[in-house]
Each structure stands twice: as C-alpha cells, then as structure tokens.
Amino acid sequence: MPEPVLQKIAMPEAPAQPTTGTVPLIEADKLSLYYGQSKALKEISLTIPEKLVTAFIGPSGCGKSTFLRCFNRMNDLIDGVRIEGQINIGGHDIYGDDVDVIELRKRVGMVFQKSNPFPKSIYENIAYGLRLHGIKAKSELDGIVEHSLKGAALWDEVKERLNASALGLSGGQQQRLCIARTIAIKPEIILMDEPASALDPIATARIEELILELKEQFTIVIVTHNMQQAARISDYTAFFYLGTLVEFDVTSKIFTAPKERQTEDYVTGRFG
C-alpha cells in the first residue's frame, strides 16, 4: 500500500484565516478502526486546528462519520468496535486509560444528523446537560439558557415559549436547539454530523451562518455531503475515500487545485 499522502499533516503554509493563526487542537495518529474483522478506518493521520471549521467530505460509507465519532468516543457504544492508533486532544490521548469519557464529552460536544431534541420543554432541553454537570441554581440556569439560545440564533423565536415542548419547533429550529444545548455546556470542540442534511435551503443557510459565528469561540469539525457547503463554511477540508484519508488541505486548495486525482474527480462531481 502506498504511503498516505499526508502521514503527518504539515500545517499549510498559508492559513485560511491568517488573523486566527493555527494552533493544532486535535491530532489523529495512524488511527484505525475495526468493526469486528472489517477495517473501516485505515491509518488516518491528520491535525485539526483550533477555532476554525474543518470539513470532512467523501462518498457515503467512506468512514468520515465514523472518524468524527472517534473524537468524542461515541463509537465506544457499538459492540465489536476496536481502535488502534491515537487521538490527542490538547495533547492528551483520549483513548488513554486515565480518560474520563464523561469529561471528554463535556469538552467535545456533538450535533447529530437528525435533530434529536428531548421530548421536554425548550428550556429543559438546555437545562438537562447543565444539571448533569452540577449547575442547579435557577438563576444560573436561566442565564445560560438565554445565552445559549442567543448563541444558537434561536432566542428571538422562542423567548416567549421556553416552557413549550421542543417537539413543536420546526426542523431547523430543532437543530438550532440541539446546537444551543451543545454550546450550553461550553465545549471546546463541536462535532457536527451532517447537521443540515435534513433541512430545507433556508434553514440550512441559517445553520451555516451560525457555524461561521460559532467558530469565533469553538473549534468545529463538520461532516457534510454537500460540497458547496464545505466550500462555503470550512477553512480546511479532508477528503475520505474507502476508509482512507485521501487529501487534507486548505479548503480553497481542495476545491481548486487538489493534489490527488481522486479528490479532483470527487469535487468536480465525476464520481461519488
């Protein structure tokens, strides 16, 4: 097998956002993942910079979602999954023996493809995670709920009905509530697994705007099927194919001057 092109990704010389600078936050080192006998991820190494948006693209079944779920160890829940290699977040091996998964998931939040608000009130959806982490005082909860809903650009639409059921919201609103719920517990990293794939174009545009706002405070890793979306919102893009990382670079390079033939074929729509 040929050496993967970007064994240890060197940070590109011209960062997409020069003002932000690029500090590596997540480092995957030869990460492989097995479902039983089959190898779903093959020695993936890449470095995700802090406070930028990194997009994972690739055809269905290429392993991009599986890889994303390694960062908060959601794959732990699946029987028969085995992992080799390392993922360091902030220099700490998250698969080490001393890792508290609860603490990890507090620092690495996740927004799912299908919006999944709890069948509780809008307020309780956000308070749930806060209570789990010991915030119980009503005044404090009120403050964080408001702040998070504002952060997720949902406050103006729901401030009159915080005690109404979250299930009465539209799909786009539900997904923004899930984002609010995630940012309420102040993670450093937000993982998004195709967060807009079930939404109409207007709701999608709102989520995209929101992502651009959120990267001021959070490091965002997003899996998307929508290449225009990746081009619009991400600073870096990783292209996956059949469980391998084919190419990882500044987004504009991936879309205009990819090094790999496969990447070019995919982003120009010749396959996938």
Added chain:
Amino acid sequence: MKHRFQSQGFNFGSAFFTGLTGLATALILVFLVIILGNIFLNGWEGLSWRFVSTIPKKDFFEPGSAAVLPMIVGTTIRVFVMTLFVIPVGVITAIYLTEYASTTSLYTRIIRAAVNNLAGVPSIVFGLFGLGFFINFIGKNLDQMMNASGPHFGQPAVLWASLTLAVMTLPVVIVATEESLKAIAPGLREASLALGATKLQTIWKIVLPNALPGIMTGAILAISRAAGEVAPIMFTGAAYYMADLPKSPTDQFMDLGYHIYVLSTQSPDIEKTRPILYATVLVLLLLTFALNAVAIVVRSRMRKAMRAGH
C-alpha cells in the same frame, strides 16, 4: 379494446373474502354481546348497595344475606400488591435486556426463552408453584427463622397469592416494557450521552420517562389478566369464607373469582343461588373494568404530560 376499463363482471372471490372477514368480526361481536347482555340482564336485579357494601354471614348462598364486600376488597388488594411487585421487577428485567445485555450472547437468549416460556405455562401450574415455593419453602423457612409457635408465613396469604400472580404476569410486563424501550429513538440516548451523561443518567432521565406509557400498557395487560384468575390463588391465599376483611399481608382473603367458583359448585340449591351468582359475576366484570380504567387514565395523563413537554 374499446371497453378496456369496464368491469369484467362481478368479482366473486373478492366479495366472498370481504364477506368472510366481515362475518368473522360480526361473530365475535355477537358472542360478546350475548355474554355481556346475559350477565347484565340477569345480574342487574341482584345488584344493590347492600350487596356490595356488607360482609356476608357464613351462609352466603341465601339471597337475603349474600354480599360481596370482602371479595371486592380481596381482589382489589391482590391486584394492587401484584402490580407493586411485578412492575419494578419486570421493568428492571426489560431494561437489562434492552439496554445492557448483548443481543447475541447465549445468556441473553436463555433469559428471553425463559420469559417466553413463562408466558405459556398454565395458570394452575403457577398456583402449585406458589404453594411449593412461596408457602412451603420461603414461608416455612421464615417461620423457622423467627421461631414462630405456629405457621405465620407458612400458610396461604394475600401476600403469597399476589406474588404468585406477579410471577405469572411478569412476561407481559417485560415484553410491553421492552417494546416501549425499543420504540425510543436511538438519537435520544446518543444525545444524552454526547452531553456527558452516564448510561445510568440516560436511562433514568431520558429513556424511562419516555417509556412510562408503554410500561403502563404492560401494567394494564397484567391487571386484566390477573384480576379474573382463580387457579393461581386457590392454593396460595383465597379463602372459602372469612368473617372479616384481611388485616395483614399474611391473612387469607376472599376473592371474587374464587367466590364465583364456590357459588357455582358448592351451592345446596343452584336455582336459589343463581341471581347471586349473576350479580357476583357482574361485580367482577365491573371491578376489572374499573381497575383497567384507573390504569388507562394514569397512562393518558402521562402521555399528555409528555406532549406538553414537562
């Protein structure tokens, strides 16, 4: 080719099958109406406030003095005590099977097979099991441990009858709870875990509250099945006659279903007893409906509360 869309004539097969299924449905309705109608028409006259609110004298075959208060109390108590035991045990088992146990392990498959087989055991066998296990084994050993002078636990009692019924209805509760746990969107569990909840917190705060209506369905089915059962309580707690209401869990009790059996087999003059028998059957039916109604009301309140989002 001109009459392409014209009917080819009467479709006999289709009409026959429609008629057959309709007939089968009608037949069931007819039987239901006959049974209920017969009981209501014949039982109505024997029903009176005195009949349901007094403790009868020993000769309860006399229309003038027959009454069913202790039987109503006894049946109600045994159904409630049974629910108290069967719901926690059944729900915990279902949680283990759906949330913790590996779906493929031999151990899980054995538990599932056991649950399914439990559902097929005849109720008289549960009665004998209750006598052997609860009374002769647990009860007698409890008596020995406490150095009781006479049998206290080692005899038929409302507690043992309720436990026997709980064992009998366990599969119903397990299966209903499992179904409701499986019906919860996996996304909810993931969302909770991704927020940093432990598995226990997720089950306790997200999974169980959403499964409550399903658990109540299990309770309703268990109550319906248990309320009219006679065989499991014949040896484990039901008394032919008691001068008073049961005062403690170790007392025996009179039971509506068992009383119907007594009235129809032990009466010295069946013609004279018949109105009492009808009235008693009617009371059992009404009590079963009432117990179910309580559970159904509780369930719909839960559903409403869930929809309101609290």
